Amino acid sequence: MxxxxxxxxxxxxxxxxxxxxxxxxxxxxxxxxxxxxxxxxxxxxxxxxxxxxQVEERPDDLPDDVPTKATITIKEINDNRYYYWQWREGEKIRSQYKGPVNTDE
The missing domain is CATH 1.20.5 (Single alpha-helices involved in coiled-coils or other helix-helix interfaces)
Known part of the structure; x- marks a missing residue:
């Protein structure tokens, strides 16, 4: 030094x-x-x-009790397909029904 x-x-x-x-x-x-x-x-x-x-604006069709960070996922139940909002709360994955998947799309 x-x-x-x-x-x-x-x-x-x-x-x-x-x-x-x-x-x-x-x-x-x-x-x-x-x-x-x-x-x-x-x-x-x-x-x-x-x-x-950088957080995106809240989508118009997002229910009040669903956080902005939620994403849409498709679940198949008894050969029927449905959209669900899905997000993480701590260690748990939460889902909320959005509606049926339109097969005409």
Whole structure:
């Protein structure tokens, strides 16, 4: 390791550099741990906000008690086919009847 102190990033504000230069090694390690955790938190928050922005609008035929994330699936019962809304709630898969599959389509 060099005897010279490291060069701070050019975009780091002077007041932060001065505070860090005056800090003990223990405080610097605590700051580094906190800064890493804070960066991860802010990145996660930004990802979640981006995902919320990308959520599609609620379909007109989606019942009020069915979440927006539900998808349509086809189930066959006694040789008849039916549409169901389907979504996950924790460990369980939930379904709600939508209507018969129109065989004329």
């Amino acid at each position: 060099s005897d010279e102190p490291p060069t701070p990033p050019a975009n780091l504000p002077t007041e932060i550099v001065n505070t860090l230069n005056e800090s003990t090694p223990e405080d610097l390690r605590d700051v580094a741990t906190y800064a890493k955790a804070l960066a991860e938190h802010k990145e996660r928050k930004a990802r979640l906000e981006e995902e919320v922005d």
